[in-house]
Amino acid sequence: HGTSKVNEKGHLEIGGIDTVDLANEFGTPLYVYDVSLIRERARGFKQTFENLNIPAQVAYASKAFSTIAMVQLADEEGLSLDVVSGGELYTALAAGFPRERIHFHGNNKSKEELEMALKNDIGCIVVDNFYELELLSSICESMRVNTKILLRVTPGIEAHTHDYILTGQADSKFGFDLQNGQAEEALVKALKLERIEVLGLHCHIGSQIFETTGFILAAKKLFEKLHEWKDAFAFESKVLNLGGGFGIRYTAEDQPLPAAQYVAEIIEEVKKQASHYSMKMPEIWIEPGRSLVGDAGTTLYKIGSRKEVPNIRKYVAVDGGMTDNIRPALYQAKYEAVLANAPLEKACETVSIAGKCCESGDMLIWDLPLPKSDSNDLLAVFCTGAYGYSMANNYNRLPRPAVVFVENGVAKLVVKRETYEDLIRMDMSIKEKINN
Numbered sequence: 267h268g269t270s271k272v273n274e275k276g277h278l279e280i281g282g283i284d285t286v287d288l289a290n291e292f293g294t295p296l297y298v299y300d301v302s303l304i305r306e307r308a309r310g311f312k313q314t315f316e317n318l319n320i321p322a323q324v325a326y327a328s329k330a331f332s333t334i335a336m337v338q339l340a341d342e343e344g345l346s347l348d349v350v351s352g353g354e355l356y357t358a359l360a361a362g363f364p365r366e367r368i369h370f371h372g373n374n375k376s377k378e379e380l381e382m383a384l385k386n387d388i389g390c391i392v393v394d395n396f397y398e399l400e401l402l403s404s405i406c407e408s409m410r411v412n413t414k415i416l417l418r419v420t421p422g423i424e425a426h427t428h429d430y431i432l433t434g435q436a437d438s439k440f441g442f443d444l445q446n447g448q449a450e451e452a453l454v455k456a457l458k459l460e461r462i463e464v465l466g467l468h469c470h471i472g473s474q475i476f477e478t479t480g481f482i483l484a485a486k487k488l489f490e491k492l493h494e495w496k497d498a499f500a501f502e503s504k505v506l507n508l509g510g511g512f513g514i515r516y517t518a519e520d521q522p523l524p525a526a527q528y529v530a531e532i533i534e535e536v537k538k539q540a541s542h543y544s545m546k547m548p549e550i551w552i553e554p555g556r557s558l559v560g561d562a563g564t565t566l567y568k569i570g571s572r573k574e575v576p577n578i579r580k581y582v583a584v585d586g587g588m589t590d591n592i593r594p595a596l597y598q599a600k601y602e603a604v605l606a607n608a609p610l611e612k613a614c615e616t617v618s619i620a621g622k623c624c625e626s627g628d629m630l631i632w633d634l635p636l637p638k639s640d641s642n643d644l645l646a647v648f649c650t651g652a653y654g655y656s657m658a659n660n661y662n663r664l665p666r667p668a669v670v671f672v673e674n675g676v677a678k679l680v681v682k683r684e685t686y687e688d689l690i691r692m693d694m695s696i697k698e699k700i701n702n
C-alpha cells in the first residue's frame with residue numbers, strides 16, 4: 267500500500283527508498299513514515315467536505331503521533347490540530363502550528379495547561395466537565411481574556427471496538443452525559459459565562475470503528491437535544507464535532523470503509539437532521555488520528571535470536587518490542603509483517619515475533635508465516651504509524667527508536683534515536699560524584 271513496493275534488488279522500498287538502506291543508515295528499530303500516504307489520507311478527508319461544499323475542520327488528533335515534523339506536515343495539509351495536554355500543545359506551538367486551528371482536549375486539564383492555552387489564544391477548548399468549566403471561566407476572568415469552547419458530551423453509544431478504547435458509552439470518564447441532564451446543565455451554566463462562547467458540541471464514540479452507524483446515531487442524539495435547546499435557550503450549535511475513530515486495516519480481518527464514505531454519510535445525516543428540525547447547518551469538525559497516520563508507518567527491526575519449543579512454537583526475536591509498540595500487549599492488537607530484505611520469498615514456516623523486553627507478554631505478532639529467517643534479516647511490521655511512537659516507553663531502559671520521513675526518494679530524520687545518555691539525563695546521583 268502507499269508507496270511501498272518491492273524494488274529491483276528484491277527489497278521492500280518505501281517512499282522511493284530501499285528499507286535495507288534506511289536500516290543501515292539510521293539503525294533499527296526504526297519508524298519509517300510514508301509521507302505521501304499521510305498527505306493522501308489528509309486530502310481524502312478534506313476533499314470530501316470540499317466537494318460537497320460543507321464548511322468543516324479536519325483536526326489531526328496528534329495523540330496518535332505527535333512530533334514537530336508531523337505537526338508541520340499537518341499544517342502543510344491544511345489540517346487543524348487536536349492536542350490533549352500541555353506537552354502536545356507545546357509541541358504544536360514549537361512547530362509553529364497556527365494557534366487558531368488548535369483544539370484542546372482532555373478530561374483533567376490543569377490550571378497551568380488552561381492558562382497556557384489562553385495565553386496562546388488557541389482556537390477552542392473542548393470542555394469536559396463542570397470542574398473545568400468553572401476553572402476555565404475563573405482563569406479567563408483573572409486573565410481578562412475570552413475563549414471559545416465546545417462542550418464534550420457522551421451520547422451513550424457503544425462503538426464496536428476494543429473495550430479499552432470505548433469512550434462514547436454512558437459509563438465513561440469523558441464528557442457531560444447527554445441523557446441524564448448533565449449536558450444541558452453544563453450548557454445553561456456556560457451560556458451565562460461572560461468570557462466564554464459556546465461554539466457547539468463535541469462527541470467521540472470510540473476508536474478503530476468500521477461502521478458509520480455509530481456516527482449517525484451520535485448525530486441523531488445530538489440533534490434531539492440541540493432542537494430542544496434551540497427552543498429553550500435560543501442556543502444554536504455553530505459547530506458539531508463528531509470526533510475521530512475511523513478504522514484502518516491492520517490485518518485482513520479489518521475491513522474499514524474509505525474515509526470519503528465515513529465523511530459523506532456523516533454529512534448526509536447532519537444535513538438530514540438539520541433540515542428535519544429546521545436548524546442551520548453547523549460546521550462539521552472531525553478528529554481523525556489513526557486513519558491519518560496509522561498505515562503510513564512501518565517499523566523496521568533487526569532479527570536476532572531464535573528459540574524453538576519443539577512441536578509447539580518457533581520464537582523469532584527482534585531488537586525492539588513493547589517499548590516501541592505496546593499495542594499487542596495492551597490491546598491484543600494484530601499486525602502483518604514481511605522480511606524487508608526478501609518480501610517476496612515464499613513463507614515456509616510459522617513463527618512468533620518476540621520483543622526483547624523481560625516480560626513474556628512482550629510479543630509483537632503470533633503465528634506469522636515467514637520465509638526462513640536468520641539473524642540480521644530485517645523485519646518490517648506494517649501499520650505502526652498511530653500510537654506506536656506516541657506510546658513508546660523506556661521499559662528495561664531501551665532507548666526509543668528514531669523516526670524517519672520518506673517521500674519521493676528522500677529520507678529525512680525527524681526524531682533522533684535516544685542514546686544511553688538520554689536515558690539517564692534526568693537521573694540524580696545520591697553520591698557526590700557519579701562515575702564518568
Ligand code: LLP
Nearest residue numbers: 327470473474510511512553554555556653
Ligand atoms: N478525538 C478524541 C476525543 C479522542 O479521544 C481520540 C482518541 C481521537 C479523536 C482520535 O481517535 P482515532 O481517530 O485515532 O481513533 N491508544 C489506543 C487509541 C486511543 C484513542 C484515544 N482517543 C490505540 O492504540 O488503539
